[in-house]
Amino acid sequence: MLLDLVDHKESINRLLARYGVKFGIYKNHEFHEQLFPFDPIPRVIPRREFDYLDRGLSQRVTALNCFLEDIYSDKKIVKDGVIPADFIYSSKGYLPQCEGIRPPKHICSHISGIDLVQGKDGNWYVLEDNLRIPSGASYPMIARDLTRQAAPEAFARNHVEDNRGYAAMLRETMEYVSTGGIHVVLTPGRYNAAFFEHSYLAERSGSVLCMPQDLVAEGGKLYYRQYEGRKLQVGAVYRRISDEYLDPLTFLPESLIGVPGIMEVYAAGNVAILNAPGNGVADDKGIYYFVPHMIKYYLGEEPILRNAPTYLAFYEKDRTFILEHLSRLVVKDVSEAGGYGVVFGSNLSREELGALAEAVRREPRRFIAQEVVDFVDLDIVEGEARVPRKADLRAFVLAGETTRVWPSGLTRFSRNPDSFVVNSSQGGGFKDTWVLSR
Amino acid sequence: MGIISVERADHLFWIGRYTERVFTTLVTFFDFYDQMIDVDLEAYKDFCEKVAIPDIYRDREDFNRRYLFDRTDPNSVCSNLERAYDNGIVIRDEISSYTLAYLQLALDHLEAAAGSAAPHYDLQQVIDYIHAFWGCADDRVDDEEARNIMKCGKYLERLDLYLRLGYPFRLIEKEYSKFVNRLGRVRLPYDPVCKAKLDEIFAMGPWWTERRGEALSALWNFFLR
Numbered sequence: 175m176l177l178d179l180v181d182h183k184e185s186i187n188r189l190l191a192r193y194g195v196k197f198g199i200y201k202n203h204e205f206h207e208q209l210f211p212f213d214p215i216p217r218v219i220p221r222r223e224f225d226y227l228d229r230g231l232s233q234r235v236t237a238l239n240c241f242l243e244d245i246y247s248d249k250k251i252v253k254d255g256v257i258p259a260d261f262i263y264s265s266k267g268y269l270p271q272c273e274g275i276r277p278p279k280h281i282c283s284h285i286s287g288i289d290l291v292q293g294k295d296g297n298w299y300v301l302e303d304n305l306r307i308p309s310g311a312s313y314p315m316i317a318r319d320l321t322r323q324a325a326p327e328a329f330a331r332n333h334v335e336d337n338r339g340y341a342a343m344l345r346e347t348m349e350y351v352s353t354g355g356i357h358v359v360l361t362p363g364r365y366n367a368a369f370f371e372h373s374y375l376a377e378r379s380g381s382v383l384c385m386p387q388d389l390v391a392e393g394g395k396l397y398y399r400q401y402e403g404r405k406l407q408v409g410a411v412y413r414r415i416s417d418e419y420l421d422p423l424t425f426l427p428e429s430l431i432g433v434p435g436i437m438e439v440y441a442a443g444n445v446a447i448l449n450a451p452g453n454g455v456a457d458d459k460g461i462y463y464f465v466p467h468m469i470k471y472y473l474g475e476e477p478i479l480r481n482a483p484t485y486l487a488f489y490e491k492d493r494t495f496i497l498e499h500l501s502r503l504v505v506k507d508v509s510e511a512g513g514y515g516v517v518f519g520s521n522l523s524r525e526e527l528g529a530l531a532e533a534v535r536r537e538p539r540r541f542i543a544q545e546v547v548d549f550v551d552l553d554i555v556e557g558e559a560r561v562p563r564k565a566d567l568r569a570f571v572l573a574g575e576t577t578r579v580w581p582s583g584l585t586r587f588s589r590n591p592d593s594f595v596v597n598s599s600q601g602g603g604f605k606d607t608w609v610l611s612r
Numbered sequence: 613m614g615i616i617s618v619e620r621a622d623h624l625f626w627i628g629r630y631t632e633r634v635f636t637t638l639v640t641f642f643d644f645y646d647q648m649i650d651v652d653l654e655a656y657k658d659f660c661e662k663v664a665i666p667d668i669y670r671d672r673e674d675f676n677r678r679y680l681f682d683r684t685d686p687n688s689v690c691s692n693l694e695r696a697y698d699n700g701i702v703i704r705d706e707i708s709s710y711t712l713a714y715l716q717l718a719l720d721h722l723e724a725a726a727g728s729a730a731p732h733y734d735l736q737q738v739i740d741y742i743h744a745f746w747g748c749a750d751d752r753v754d755d756e757e758a759r760n761i762m763k764c765g766k767y768l769e770r771l772d773l774y775l776r777l778g779y780p781f782r783l784i785e786k787e788y789s790k791f792v793n794r795l796g797r798v799r800l801p802y803d804p805v806c807k808a809k810l811d812e813i814f815a816m817g818p819w820w821t822e823r824r825g826e827a828l829s830a831l832w833n834f835f836l837r
Contacts, residue, residue, distance in 0.1 A: 191720065192713045194701065356615060364702050373704035383705040388617035401621035402799040 178325035179214040183555055187212055189320045195313065198367040205365045211603035212317055213554040214325075217567065217585040224609045227290075227298060227569065228579045230478035233469060235286045235571040238303060238456050240472035242282035245455055246272050256471050257464045260488070264539055265461065266509055267306070267454020269417060271424050275441045275452075278351045279574075282450040285347070285412075286571040287311075287584075290479070291549035299482045299547050301566065303462060305453040307414050310584035311340050311570050312371040314606045315378070318582070321606060335609040337582030340570070341378035347574035348381065348410040351446035355409035356398060357381040360389070362415045362431040372414050381412065391435030396445040410446040411436070417451045459508035459542050460486065483545040487538035496543040497531050503543040504594075505530060516595065518546065546594070552605070554587055563587045564594050567607060581609040614755030620706065621800065623699045624758055625835075627707070628765025630696035631715070634689055635742045636773045637663065638735060641679070641689070645732065648672050662776050680735070681726040690726075693719055693738075707762075708752040714745035760797040767791035772831050781818045788814055806830040 179186075187209070196207045219227070244251055245262060252259050262268055287308025289301045318337050322329050348357045359381045361372040376383035382398065389408065390397050397405035413420060419429040424437040439445045455461065463484050466477040485492035485503070496503060500519045507515030517530060534541050551562030565587035570580040585605040586596040596602040616624070640659070647655040656675040660667040665687040669675035682688045697715045704712050718741035725734035746766075753759045767790045774784050788810065795802065809830045813823045820827065 192716055193709050194712065194716050359705075364698060369701070373701060374709065376705035377709060381705070382615050383702070384617065385619050385702070388619055398615065399617050401616050401618045402801075406615060 178328045179216070179321060180555055182321075182324035183212075183214045186214055186317070186320050186324050189324075190317065193316060193320075194370060195316055196370050198365060198369060200367075210313060211589070212313075213587065213603050213605045214321065215553050215555060215560070216321075216606040216608040217552055217565065217583075218608045218610065221610050221612055224581065226478070230298070231288055231569055231571050231579045232577045233473065233475060233478050234288065234300065234303070234465060235283060235573060236577055237469040237472050238286065238305060238465065239281060239283050239573060239577075241468045242305075242450065242453060242456050243276075243280055244472075246275060246282075246452060251468065251471055254471070256467050257461070258488075260539065261458070261460050261464070262455060265455045265458040267417075267452070267456070267458050269425075269452040269454070271437065272450070272452035275450075276443070277440075277450045278353055278443060278446040281351060281573050283453055283456070284351065284448040284450075284573050285344070286449075286573070287568045288571060289566055289568050291482075291547055291566045294548050294550055297480060299480050299549075300462075300465070301482055301547075302459070303457045303465065304568075305449060305457040306417065307449065308568065308570070309368040309371050310568050310586075310604075311580065312374040312378075313604050314582050314584055315340050316374065317604070317606045332608070333611040335581035335611045337580065337607075337609075340580050340582070341375065341380075343572050343574075343578060343580060344375065344412070345379045345381070347572045348379070348412060348446070348448065350574035351448065352409035353444055353446055355396075355407035355445075357410045357412070358384045358389070358398060358408055360384055360386065360411050360413040360415060360433070362386070362419070366414065368414065375412075379412075386415070386431050386433050389433045389436070391433065391439045394439060394442050394444055396433075396436060396439045408445055410448060412448045417454060420447075420451060459506050460488070460539065463542065482547050485543045487534050487541045487543065492543075493534065493538055496534060496541075500527055500531055500534075500543075502546070504546050505534070505541055505543045508540055508542060518594070520546075549594075552585070552587060554589075554603070554605075561591070563589065563591065564596060565605065566596050583607040614706075614757050616706075616755075616758060616761070620703055620758075621761055623703045624706070624761040625765040625800070627696055627699040627703070628762040628767075629769040630692050630699060631742055631745060632766040632769040633773070634693045634696060634718075635739065636770055636777075637692070638689055638739055640773075640777055642732070642735075645676065648676075662778070663773065664776065680731065681722070690722055693722060703758075706753065706755065706758050707749060711745060711748040711752050714741045714748055717741045718745070757798055760794045761800065763794040764791065764798055764800060767794060768831060768834065772828065775824060775827055775831070778821075781820060784820070785814060801836040802834050803836055806834045810834075 190212055191209055195210055197210050198205055198207050251257050252262060283305040287304035290298050291301055292298050315338055359372055359376040361383060363385060373383055388398055390399055396408040398408050399405055415431055418425045420432050421437040422429040422432045423434045440447050463486050466481060469475055469477045485496050487493045487496055503519050505517045552565040553560040554563050565585050568584040572578050585607045586602045588596045588602055644655045644659045653672050656672060657667055669678060678685050680689050683690055697719055700707060700712045700715050718738045721737050725731040728734045767787055771787050771791060774787060813820050813827045
């Protein structure tokens with residue numbers, strides 16, 4: 175059934191190049207743009223399985239939103255001893271400047287990218303929650319457009335949920351939280367790694383792609399400056415700039431890519447910022463351990479989705495276990511992202527294991543360790559052959575009037591047969607994700 | 613009226629200018645190249661002088677290669693096309709992915725032509741993509757003002773090059789009329805003195821050449837920065 179797609183691999187990749195479907199990468203301080211290699215064999219998720227994921231992901235993001243609101247206000251979860259205070263206040267993602275700010279409609283994580291893998295036992299495991307500025311939805315969106323043209327029969331014969339509604343979902347989310355005015359996608363600029371996505375999502379969602387210098391905070395409102403002098407009020411900013419650079423008056427004063435005063439407007443409730451500043455406290459790899467606890471605490475429900483078995487070096491018992499089993503665990507530095515700071519104990523020499531153990535002892539809060547989930551391989555096309563490769567799934571959950579899971583997702587795969595690392599910045603490719611509609 | 617910031621107006625204007633620069637210099641390049649085959653091997657020197665770029669080229673072959681394909685030469689066709697693309701990519705939401713794709717195709721084709729046995733044949737495709745770019749812009753750039761800013765850039769650049777390259781007056785007159793037409797539909801601030809001067813110079817008909825320097829200066833200073 176997928177033969178048509180496989181036959182058109184080259185044409186589809188050519189079309190992706192035509193539309194500039196690229197990501198940027200800095201090597202030796204130089205910016206390079208690369209095509210994001212596309213594999214035509216989609217990941218297929220049967221309806222029932224997606225319904226399960228839908229429930230689990232909605233539950234998880236709802237709890238994470240409760241957590242974020244709580245952390246920047248009452249901190250009940252800390253007071254009740256569910257999460258140690260240390261995990262909040264020592265997190266790089268915790269921003270004291272956000273204390274007391276109530277985001278419009280009380281939503282903090284409007285666009286969440288949840289990374290999952292499917293184990294060989296058939297179970298899905300959440301590997302990571304990305305609640306700051308998760309990238310990737312644009313790639314399967316545009317790929318779907320092109321694959322439908324290249325192989326219409328594959329779609330005529332299967333019942334695949336259309337994923338091109340993502341832009342409408344995004345627009346609706348922005349409209350729901352908007353404080354009145356135009357909607358903008360705020361990009362740091364042309365040389366950002368995900369610039370294609372910024373520009374494409376702006377185009378598709380009908381938002382205005384803007385640079386920091388296009389915006390001005392005045393009189394407690396945020397405005398978009400028109401070239402002839404008029405100003406238009408901005409109601410929602412889908413910002414693709416990291417928290418620390420967002421506002422030089424509040425965060426890093428040396429930031430040249432921020433909008434001075436935007437935080438003051440936001441704190442006054444006069445603009446919505448998607449996602450809310452300060453979300454990093456909830457997608458910290460250390461906090462990940464506590465998400466099932468949050469679900470029980472805030473929602474009174476049992477978690478539907480599993481975390482990968484995780485140990486916190488912060489706890490002495492866990493630390494002892496980690497040090498004893500270092501060679502079989504995957505150790506993650508909580509301050510890193512993008513596949514960096516992830517070390518498989520099995521790949522390390524005796525000396526390297528010793529150095530890692532020492533680092534864990536010295537800075538236990540900085541590390542978590544996980545059992546290596548033996549996740550399923552997905553076939554990719556390599557030359558004339560099909561070969562199995564490790565692949566994950568980034569599911570996108572949008573929280574507006576309701577919390578909705580996008581019926582698709584970004585499936586990333588490793589092109590290296592021996593690697594579990596699927597990140598595009600480390601040479602990975604991507605696939606479309608088909609959710610069957612029946 | 614669209615939602616256009618200063619930055620965006622600048623990108624719209626310069627995508628028009630750079631795309632036109634690639635187009636007209638390529639078309640003119642072919643004329644000079646033809647001469648360089650067997651009439652005047654050093655005709656490129658005249659070309660450089662006319663378009664006011666430094667003659668950094670060793671000989672005809674060096675010019676043929678570097679003026680077209682050298683990324684490190686800021687005056688090359690390749691560099692100008694990259695600048696057109698750089699201006700386009702930041703206004704994708706305004707001009708559409710479909711329109712932008714023609715610049716990407718032109719860039720890819722120019723790059724491929726560099727390695728071709730007959731690069732000049734392949735360059736025709738680059739010109740075709742630029743035609744397609746403008747056709748697509750007419751259809752896909754919904755905001756009229758944005759389209760007119762792009763066209764202001766395009767016609768200003770064309771006029772500048774036509775004046776420098778000594779194009780016939782009937783063509784200059786036609787392009788000036790197109791430029792003025794677009795100018796009336798945008799709110800870009802311009803210097804009315806420059807406009808009056810250009811009106812006066814072009815009213816001289818074919819004798820405008822006596823005031824070429826003044827005309828170029830008026831074009832250079834036309835828009836207020």
